[in-house]
Amino acid sequence: MSKITSLADLKKRREELKSGLDIRVKAIDPENVVQVKVAMATCGIASGAKTIMEFFLEQLDRRNIAAVVTQTGCMGYCYAEPTIEVKLPGQDPVVFGFVDLKRADQIIEKYIKTGELVDGIIPVNYQTIDLKE
Amino acid sequence: MSKYSMHLLVCGGTGCHASESDAIVCNLRDELEAKGLMDTVQVIMTGCFGFCEKGPIVKVMPDNTFYVQVKPEDAQTIVEEHVIKGRKVTRLLYKDPVTRESISDSKHMGFFKKQLRIVLRNCGFINPENIDEYIARDGYLALGKVLTEMTPEEVIKEVKASGQRGRGGAGFSTGLKWELARKNQSDEKYVVCNADEGDPGAFMDRSVLEGDPHSVLEAMAICGYSIGAGNGLIYIRAEYPLAIERLKIAINQARENGLLGDNIFGTGFSFDIKLRYGAGAFVCGEETALIHSMEGLRGEPTVKPPFPAESGYNGKPTNVNNVETFAAIPAIILKGAKWFASIGTEKSKGTKVFALAGKINNVGLIEVPMGTTLREVIFEIGGGIRNGKKFKGIQTGGPSGGCLSEKHLDTPIDFDNLIAAGSIMGSGAMIVLDEDDCMVSMAKFFLEFTVEESCGKCAPCRIGNKRLHELLGQICEGKGTLADLDRLKNMSIVIKDTALCGLGQTSPNPVLSMMDNYYDEYVAHVTDKKCPAGQCKSLMEYVINPDNCVGCTACARVCPVNAISGERKEVHHIDPAICIKCGACMEKCKFDAIFIN
Numbered sequence: 198m199s200k201i202t203s204l205a206d207l208k209k210r211r212e213e214l215k216s217g218l219d220i221r222v223k224a225i226d227p228e229n230v231v232q233v234k235v236a237m238a239t240c241g242i243a244s245g246a247k248t249i250m251e252f253f254l255e256q257l258d259r260r261n262i263a264a265v266v267t268q269t270g271c272m273g274y275c276y277a278e279p280t281i282e283v284k285l286p287g288q289d290p291v292v293f294g295f296v297d298l299k300r301a302d303q304i305i306e307k308y309i310k311t312g313e314l315v316d317g318i319i320p321v322n323y324q325t326i327d328l329k330e
Numbered sequence: 331m332s333k334y335s336m337h338l339l340v341c342g343g344t345g346c347h348a349s350e351s352d353a354i355v356c357n358l359r360d361e362l363e364a365k366g367l368m369d370t371v372q373v374i375m376t377g378c379f380g381f382c383e384k385g386p387i388v389k390v391m392p393d394n395t396f397y398v399q400v401k402p403e404d405a406q407t408i409v410e411e412h413v414i415k416g417r418k419v420t421r422l423l424y425k426d427p428v429t430r431e432s433i434s435d436s437k438h439m440g441f442f443k444k445q446l447r448i449v450l451r452n453c454g455f456i457n458p459e460n461i462d463e464y465i466a467r468d469g470y471l472a473l474g475k476v477l478t479e480m481t482p483e484e485v486i487k488e489v490k491a492s493g494q495r496g497r498g499g500a501g502f503s504t505g506l507k508w509e510l511a512r513k514n515q516s517d518e519k520y521v522v523c524n525a526d527e528g529d530p531g532a533f534m535d536r537s538v539l540e541g542d543p544h545s546v547l548e549a550m551a552i553c554g555y556s557i558g559a560g561n562g563l564i565y566i567r568a569e570y571p572l573a574i575e576r577l578k579i580a581i582n583q584a585r586e587n588g589l590l591g592d593n594i595f596g597t598g599f600s601f602d603i604k605l606r607y608g609a610g611a612f613v614c615g616e617e618t619a620l621i622h623s624m625e626g627l628r629g630e631p632t633v634k635p636p637f638p639a640e641s642g643y644n645g646k647p648t649n650v651n652n653v654e655t656f657a658a659i660p661a662i663i664l665k666g667a668k669w670f671a672s673i674g675t676e677k678s679k680g681t682k683v684f685a686l687a688g689k690i691n692n693v694g695l696i697e698v699p700m701g702t703t704l705r706e707v708i709f710e711i712g713g714g715i716r717n718g719k720k721f722k723g724i725q726t727g728g729p730s731g732g733c734l735s736e737k738h739l740d741t742p743i744d745f746d747n748l749i750a751a752g753s754i755m756g757s758g759a760m761i762v763l764d765e766d767d768c769m770v771s772m773a774k775f776f777l778e779f780t781v782e783e784s785c786g787k788c789a790p791c792r793i794g795n796k797r798l799h800e801l802l803g804q805i806c807e808g809k810g811t812l813a814d815l816d817r818l819k820n821m822s823i824v825i826k827d828t829a830l831c832g833l834g835q836t837s838p839n840p841v842l843s844m845m846d847n848y849y850d851e852y853v854a855h856v857t858d859k860k861c862p863a864g865q866c867k868s869l870m871e872y873v874i875n876p877d878n879c880v881g882c883t884a885c886a887r888v889c890p891v892n893a894i895s896g897e898r899k900e901v902h903h904i905d906p907a908i909c910i911k912c913g914a915c916m917e918k919c920k921f922d923a924i925f926i927n
Contacts, residue, residue, distance in 0.1 A: 200587060201589060202595065203596045204471075207474050208474075214462045214465055215466050236454055238536070268458075269454050269456060270454050271695060273454065275694040276693040312334070318374065318377060320376060323446065324446050325450075326448050328467070328468040328660075328661060
């Protein structure tokens with residue numbers, strides 16, 4: 198990995214990475230790339246998030262769904278762990294709580310495959326900041 | 331893609347469920363079925379929207395229409411008017427409490443603006459083990475800006491102007507702290523991140539380190555540049571293995587990318603960060619004790635002054651800030667002090683992360699602007715009290731804080747208001763208590779923690795807290811007197827005034843605030859020998875109601891100490907002298923004949 202040696206370097210890297218993420222979404226057939234984020238903080242892992250993450254990695258592959266499964270930190274919904282966020286291309290992300298294997302299966306079969314929502318959605322109830330100003 | 335063109339989201343949280351939201355789902359489905367719309371409109375039950383006060387909630391997607399206080403019989407109107415004719419049902423829309431205008435779009439509702447995530451901006455959004463995602467979210471840009479465009483004095487001025495106060499508990503101005511550390515000349519200085527989060531019920535620092543470790547590393551480097559330090563240390567408790575793991579990964583990635591180490595951004599500024607592990611002692615969250623622990627000494631506080639800014643780690647000027655304090659710094663630098671200072675109250679700027687725990691529906695982490703009221707936090711964001719029970723109190727600031735009662739619900743939360751109300755901000759733990767919690771037992775519970783965690787160096791804390799705990803124990807057992815209540819109060823005040831460090835100075839807070847707010851309950855324990863909440867075992871008496879008892883002998887058979895006597899098919903009797911109040915008989919009785927007096 199090359200070192201970042203100046204601020205201009207960092208900005209260049211950021212642009213590359215940003216477009217890199219875009220490419221990840223756009224380059225492949227956009228209708229088929231799904232992003233799944235699993236909340237993997239201590240609370241999530243204690244409630245079984247690891248199993249859920251493995252399930253998504255394995256099953257999305259097995260069911261031939263092009264998807265990116267990543268881990269992330271605590272979403273704050275500790276009462277509803279394990280929680281995952283699924284972003285279908287071109288749509289707003291949806292957060293699901295209380296994800297056990299059965300619900301994970303439903304999410305793949307119903308939400309990811311057909312866009313049909315399943316129980317356990319946690320509505321977004323916060324605003325976040327945009328650092329650019 | 332979806333064959334459905336419209337989604338009806340119905341809240342299935344406890345609060346809405348209690349107000350028949352399941353009947354709304356049934357009715358909506360029936361209506362849609364009757365109109366032949368089952369294939370185009372889908373009804374989904376969701377988790378709590380957090381807006382329980384106005385429940386049940388029905389949200390129509392994709393147009394984001396938000397209906398409140400919906401009744402099962404409204405299902406027909408929603409389907410006929412909104413779904414078929416596309417007209418919003420005005421009478422079910424949320425009305426702005428001030429302007430009385432109907433708001434249809436949830437994005438414009440004040441409620442959804444109540445949570446604002448600055449510290450948690452990346453938590454649950456980026457992959458914490460991948461520095462690229464942090465950089466893609468403008469990570470390390472603030473460090474770059476500081477190193478190339480600002481002098482250390484300008485950075486400190488900016489942080490001071492933002493009005494940020496330390497999130498570790500005491501609420502000291504961050505900028506002022508940095509300024510003091512900068513003024514002290516030395517060949518070596520240190521930046522320390524206090525990640526020794528020890529309050530029961532607080533876990534925001536852990537979540538930030540696990541979810542967004544780079545934000546803390548970046549801020550430490552910014553601090554290093556400002557005060558003239560080249561070394562950073564993170565003091566983290568060994569009980570946080572995942573946070574440690576992610577920090578290690580983050581530090582390595584930052585070094586590989588040249589964002590930590592020598593000559594950062596080619597500016598000649600060098601800064602590196604190392605981890606130091608704590609063994610999980612509460613007192614080590616106090617900065618002097620923390621520094622001693624890092625030096626390999628006993629984790630005991632020393633008298634200030636000298637402040638760490640003069641003589642800290644290895645006798646060198648040291649700046650100690652909390653995780654949450656650091657995590658907000660990059661945002662302050664990039665968006666400016668003015669922006670940060672525009673959020674919050676007059677003397678407490680920005681947002682605060684709170685960890686909601688206890689008898690509350692939405693246990694979790696929230697971030698709200700300072701000045702949000704306790705009522706908004708508990709009933710709107712937190713979803714209210716579990717199992718429909720009544721709110722009794724809220725312990726803010728962990729065992730060092732106080733318990734606030736119903737009369738404080740509309741107090742805007744900030745550093746000064748909490749102190750005025752007899753509590754503290756602390757690290758932001760909020761433990762919600764309901765009608766079943768006994769305020770004497772709770773005070774005893776928190777004291778137990780401080781007695782256990784006292785380092786033993788000064789007498790007021792070591793001996794005084796122990797005596798307080800004993801007194802509370804006696805009161806719980808029904809052996810207390812009215813004079814004991816005065817003794818409790820006087821001793822608490824003496825400990826507060828004379829203890830060496832923050833731990834001892836704040837440990838009597840739960841006792842004092844609970845006695846202030848729930849004095850009747852304390853009196854009931856000592857004069858009537860009764861525990862109104864029914865928690866103190868010694869003050870309870872299990873009694874058999876002769877009207878309900880059928881003499882089945884089930885209770886007598888299950889009693890482990892043979893305290894229950896009575897012939898078959900005759901009313902039984904519990905001997906209070908033998909009874910150990912285990913409750914087994916009450917659990918066994920099928921006729922509700924046993925109750926607690």
